[in-house]
Each structure stands twice: as structure tokens, then as C-alpha cells.
Amino acid sequence: MKLSTGLGLAGAILLAGCATPKKYTFAPTGDPLADGRTAIAQGPPQDKVLWEYRTAAVCMRRAQFAEAKSLLDDALLTLGGINGKDSGAKKARGYFHEESKKTFIGEPYERVMAYYYRGILYWMDGEPDNARACFRSGQLIDSDTENKQYAADYVLLDYLDGFATVKLAGDGSDALKRAQTEARLGPPPAYNPKANTLVFLEFGRGPGKYAAGEYGEQLRFREGSAATRGAVVQAGSQNVRVGPYDDVSFQATTRGGRVMDHILGNKAVFKSSTDIAGNAALLGGVVAASNRRTQEIGLGLVAAGVLTKIISSATTPAADVRAWDNLPQYLSFAALELPPGEQTVTVQFVDASGRPLPNGVRQAKIQVVPGHDTVLFFSDQAS
Amino acid sequence: MTYSMKKIVPSLFTIAAGIILAGCASAGVRNPSGVPVTRMGADEQGFVAGTGVESQDLVNVTDKMARSILSIPQIANAQGTPRVVLDPVKNNTRFPINKDMFLTRIRVELNSQARGKVLFLARERMAALEHERDLKQSGAVTSSSDPRAVEFKGADFFLTGQLDSLTSRTSAGTSDYVLYTFQLIDARTSDIVWEDKAEVKKQGLEDAAYR
Numbered sequence: 229m230k231l232s233t234g235l236g237l238a239g240a241i242l243l244a245g246c247a248t249p250k251k252y253t254f255a256p257t258g259d260p261l262a263d264g265r266t267a268i269a270q271g272p273p274q275d276k277v278l279w280e281y282r283t284a285a286v287c288m289r290r291a292q293f294a295e296a297k298s299l300l301d302d303a304l305l306t307l308g309g310i311n312g313k314d315s316g317a318k319k320a321r322g323y324f325h326e327e328s329k330k331t332f333i334g335e336p337y338e339r340v341m342a343y344y345y346r347g348i349l350y351w352m353d354g355e356p357d358n359a360r361a362c363f364r365s366g367q368l369i370d371s372d373t374e375n376k377q378y379a380a381d382y383v384l385l386d387y388l389d390g391f392a393t394v395k396l397a398g399d400g401s402d403a404l405k406r407a408q409t410e411a412r413l414g415p416p417p418a419y420n421p422k423a424n425t426l427v428f429l430e431f432g433r434g435p436g437k438y439a440a441g442e443y444g445e446q447l448r449f450r451e452g453s454a455a456t457r458g459a460v461v462q463a464g465s466q467n468v469r470v471g472p473y474d475d476v477s478f479q480a481t482t483r484g485g486r487v488m489d490h491i492l493g494n495k496a497v498f499k500s501s502t503d504i505a506g507n508a509a510l511l512g513g514v515v516a517a518s519n520r521r522t523q524e525i526g527l528g529l530v531a532a533g534v535l536t537k538i539i540s541s542a543t544t545p546a547a548d549v550r551a552w553d554n555l556p557q558y559l560s561f562a563a564l565e566l567p568p569g570e571q572t573v574t575v576q577f578v579d580a581s582g583r584p585l586p587n588g589v590r591q592a593k594i595q596v597v598p599g600h601d602t603v604l605f606f607s608d609q610a611s
Numbered sequence: 612m613t614y615s616m617k618k619i620v621p622s623l624f625t626i627a628a629g630i631i632l633a634g635c636a637s638a639g640v641r642n643p644s645g646v647p648v649t650r651m652g653a654d655e656q657g658f659v660a661g662t663g664v665e666s667q668d669l670v671n672v673t674d675k676m677a678r679s680i681l682s683i684p685q686i687a688n689a690q691g692t693p694r695v696v697l698d699p700v701k702n703n704t705r706f707p708i709n710k711d712m713f714l715t716r717i718r719v720e721l722n723s724q725a726r727g728k729v730l731f732l733a734r735e736r737m738a739a740l741e742h743e744r745d746l747k748q749s750g751a752v753t754s755s756s757d758p759r760a761v762e763f764k765g766a767d768f769f770l771t772g773q774l775d776s777l778t779s780r781t782s783a784g785t786s787d788y789v790l791y792t793f794q795l796i797d798a799r800t801s802d803i804v805w806e807d808k809a810e811v812k813k814q815g816l817e818d819a820a821y822r
Binding site for chain 2: 308310311314317318320321327330333346347350355357358359360361362364365368371372396486487488491
């Protein structure tokens with residue numbers, strides 16, 4: 229067999245798995261809702277859940293709850309179906325496919341937030357038991373941390389689990405106790421079973437992701453930030469000051485290492501080793517080939533070196549840094565007991581000193597109905 | 612090409628193929644491809660976890676409940692035709708579900724199998740029914756009977772249920788046990804005249820790429 233034919237064949241074999249992917253292009257309009265819808269409809273399939281997450285958050289902030297519900301239901305359907313064989317995930321574990329080729333479902337803190345938002349929407353629809361189910365699923369997702377100190381430590385998920393149980397005429401004391409024990413930013417109050425207006429709040433911009441390491445094989449998280457550190461919720465004669473209960477960046481950074489980190493580490497070692505071996509073979513081959521007595525061996529080594537360098541080049545240890553990048557930094561909650569009839573609920577976001585923030589007022593007119601919880605959602609972010 | 616090159620080149624490609632095909636970045640990772648969901652008996656010892664309430668669970672559970680209800684003396688030997696109202700099922704699991712489907716399917720199964728031995732009251736339609744009655748009473752629409760007579764039936768029994776779950780999660784996977792319980796409650800005395808259960812346990816493990 230000719231050497232050139234052999235090298236060509238080797239290159240073709242290696243590159244066959246790297247066929248030029250279908251390009252997805254669409255012009256962004258600048259409106260995150262419109263762009264999100266377009267990305268969901270026309271973007272790469274493996275990014276669909278990511279765009280559903282992002283767009284759902286935008287819908288929540290714009291009070292377009294029906295659309296948020298639809299998006300989250302579809303995303304959670306994908307999330308719930310990840311057991312067993314997944315060809316995309318299998319490829320992502322291979323040497324020559326990037327991790328970002330797998331279907332995005334998010335890191336645990338992102339999956340938790342999908343359940344959290346969906347739980348809020350269930351409660352809005354008068355289904356506190358299904359809301360509680362979402363909060364419980366979220367807490368379960370957070371239970372598999374590397375350091376068990378940080379397992380299932382979302383304050384609001386436990387608190388809301390217990391509150392929903394109280395609303396369903398059950399005993400929520402265990403969940404309340406867990407929530408108050410886990411609280412780092414401030415303990416949540418005891419339940420008021422008569423509270424009929426539930427105000428969900430979120431502040432700031434949450435964590436981001438970036439890659440570190442020689443080949444970008446290490447997934448790292450960039451902490452978010454928030455000028456808002458609390459809110460004053462006013463309705464009727466009531467003025468309630470609330471602070472954050474959960475820190476999303478804290479949850480992202482305390483989950484610990486992933487199994488995938490081990491796989492990417494192996495890929496990085498393989499890439500480095502084959503690169504070094506390729507260099508050695510090329511150098512040795514060139515030296516050997518310069519001597520007529522060892523020329524054939526030298527050419528063989530050069531061929532091997534080229535092949536090894538191709539393999540090294542094709543190895544993709546880069547971590548997946550796709551992120552649900554419009555999550556909030558902080559989560560908060562308030563429960564009010566209001567008389568039946570029309571009410572106006574006003575939220576003023578404040579900084580750490582309690583000073584009102586500019587553009588930090590949100591308001592909603594509601595109709596309080598006996599026997600039914602009114603659920604409100606406010607964010608200090610526009611989208 | 613010389614004899615030595617003819618030996619070396621194929622060997623190099625074989626080695627390269629071996630590197631590519633035999634090596635695996637997932638080395639050292641247990642069950643890298645994940646484990647498909649398996650259905651288990653509720654009394655079996657499992658190893659992994661998690662899946663939720665699915666259609667086959669709904670079918671199996673409601674079939675069992677419908678057969679069970681028909682055999683109780685209060686239904687099988689009832690004087691007259693008992694009236695049953697559906698009371699919403701309580702979901703105490705970690706799975707958000709359309710819980711109304713359970714009672715709906717039980718009702719459909721009973722209606723098709725009971726042949727009139729038991730009747731269900733459409734309490735969820737009361738607003739529309741009362742509106743129709745009001746129209747008849749006002750003379751806005753015709754009526755085949757005296758619209759002033761109170762003919763809406765009261766319930767003899769309430770049919771209700773509850774879903775509970777136990778979940779375990781370790782590095783080996785997630786395990787979910789769901790207990791479905793249904794009751795028929797005497798509306799007059801609050802006696803639980805019938806109760807039955809079904810239980811399902813499932814376990815699964817996601818691909819290593821998601822762990």
C-alpha cells in the first residue's frame with residue numbers, strides 16, 4: 229500500500245466523525261423572547277432545552293405564565309427522560325466529540341431552577357400538591373453533591389414543601405425545621421396557614437460558566453451579582469421586609485465535581501499524550517530519515533507521528549460551558565394574609581442598606597378570593 | 612515500497628485504530644452508558660433510581676381498582692343504585708401529575724363494567740347544570756319536567772385516593788417507590804367501605820455525561 233494512500237485513509241477515518249455540522253443561523257432581533265422562540269424552533273436540537281429554560285425565565289419576568297409553563301413542561305419532559313442510553317451523551321464521552329454535543333439539560337442548579345419555576349406556576353394554577361412535587365424533585369436533584377454538607381440545601385425548596393403541606397392540611401413542621409436549619413442568609417419565618425397571597429421574588433443576575441485547564445477541560449462557575457439584596461412588600465396595611473433565602477451562585481459552586489469532569493480529564497491526558505508521542509515520532513523520524521541506512525524506518529516514524537498528531541488534534545476535551553445565563557442570583561419569598569376583594573401589592577427592591585433602588589418598584593392588582601391562594605412573581609430584572 | 616515499509620505501515624494503522632477504537636475516555640467510570648429503566652416488583656431490592664408515574668402505571672392501577680370496587684357488597688348487593696362523587700386525589704409524591712386522570716379512568720372502567728350498578732354524579736359540572744336549571748325555571752328554555760323540583764342527586768359515596776412516594780438517590784442511581792391508595796367513603800357515616808392499593812417501584816441511572 230502506498231504511504232500516501234494509507235495516510236489519506238487514516239485521515240479520512242479520523243475526520244469522518246468530524247463531518248461539517250449543519251450550521252444553524254438566525255439573526256437575533258435583540259428581544260430575548262423573540263430570539264428565544266426562534267432558537268427553540270430553528271436552533272440545534274441539543275440546545276433546545278437550554279433555550280426553553282432561558283425563554284421561560286423571560287416569560288416569567290414578563291408575566292407570560294402560560295408560555296413559561298409550556299416551555300418548562302417540554303424541558304422537564306426531556307429532563308425526566310435521561311435515564312438509560314443516550315446516543316448524544318455517549319458521543320460526548322468519546323474522544324472526538326465535544327461535551328457540548330450532548331443534549332443540554334443543565335447542571336443540577338439549572339435543573340433545580342426549572343423545577344422551581346414550574347412549581348411556582350403550578351401553585352398559581354391552584355395546584356399546591358403539584359407545586360410541592362416540583363420542589364421535592366428539585367431538592368432531590370440537589371442531593372447528589374460531592375460534599376454531602378451541601379446536599380439538598382435549598383432553603384426555599386424545603387420551606388415551600390412544608391408550606392404547601394400546611395395548605396393541604398398536613399404537617400409541614402419537618403420541612404420548616406430543615407429550611408430554618410439550612411438557612412445561611414436569614415431564616416424563613418414560621419408558616420401562617422391563613423396566608424393567601426404568595427409573593428415569589430428574585431434578584432440580580434446569576435452564575436455563568438467558563439472553561440479552565442490546558443484544553444478547557446475544567447468546568448468552572450463565575451459568580452453572579454446583585455445590587456438588590458432585599459425587598460419591601462406592601463399590600464393594604466402590611467409592610468413586609470424580606471431578604472434572600474437562596475443564593476444560586478452558591479448552589480452552582482458547591483455541587484462539587486462531576487463524573488464528566490473525570491471523563492474530560494481522561495480526554496485531556498489522551499490529547500496531551502498523543503501530542504507528545506506525535507512530536508517524538510516526528511522528530512525521531514526526521515532524524516532517522518536523514519540517514520540512508522535508516523531512511524525507511526524514519527519515514528515510517530514520520531508517518532506515525534503525523535497520524536498521532538492528527539489524533540491528538542481531533543481529541544476534544546473541552547468542557548460544555550453552555551449555561552442558563554439569565555438565572556437570578558438570589559431567591560426570596562413572602563406570604564401575606566389579605567382580606568377578600570381587590571388589592572394592590574407593591575414591591576420595592578432595596579440594596580443591602582435598605583435604600584430603594586432606582587427602577588426597583590413592581591406592582592400588581594389582584595383579586596383575593598377566599599379559599600384560593602393568589603401567587604405573584606416579581607423580578608428586579610426586566611428579562 | 613520496500614518489504615519493511617509494507618510491514619510497518621499497516622501495523623501503524625492497526626495501532627492507531629486500536630488507540631481510537633479500544634481506548635475510552637470513560638475509563639474508570641462505572642456504567643458510563645447508563646442503565647435503562649427497569650420495572651420491578653415492589654418487594655424487590657433495587658439498585659438505582661428514578662422514574663415517575665407513567666401511563667402503564669395509570670392503566671394497571673385503575674384496572675385493579677375498578678375490579679376491586681365492583682366486588683364489594685355495598686356495590687354488588689346495593690338496594691337501588693348507589694351514587695358516587697369523585698373527590699380529588701391527593702398527590703404526596705415528588706412527581707407533578709395530572710392526578711384527575713386516575714379517578715377519571717376508574718370512573719370510566721366502572722361505568723363500562725358495572726352496567727348501571729353504580730352511577731357517578733357530575734359535580735364538576737354543577738355550575739353549568741344549575742345555570743340550565745335557572746333557565747328552565749325562568750321560562751327561558753323548555754323543560755320536560757317540573758323545573759322547580761330538586762332533582763340533583765346527593766352522594767351515597769365518595770371515591771378518592773392518595774399517591775405517596777419514597778425516593779432514594781445515590782451515586783448508583785435513583786429509586787422511586789409510589790404507593791397508590793384509593794378509598795370509597797360512605798357519605799352518610801364516613802365509613803371507609805372499601806380501600807385498595809397498588810405499588811410500583813422503579814430505578815434508573817442517567818448517562819455519565821449528565822452526572
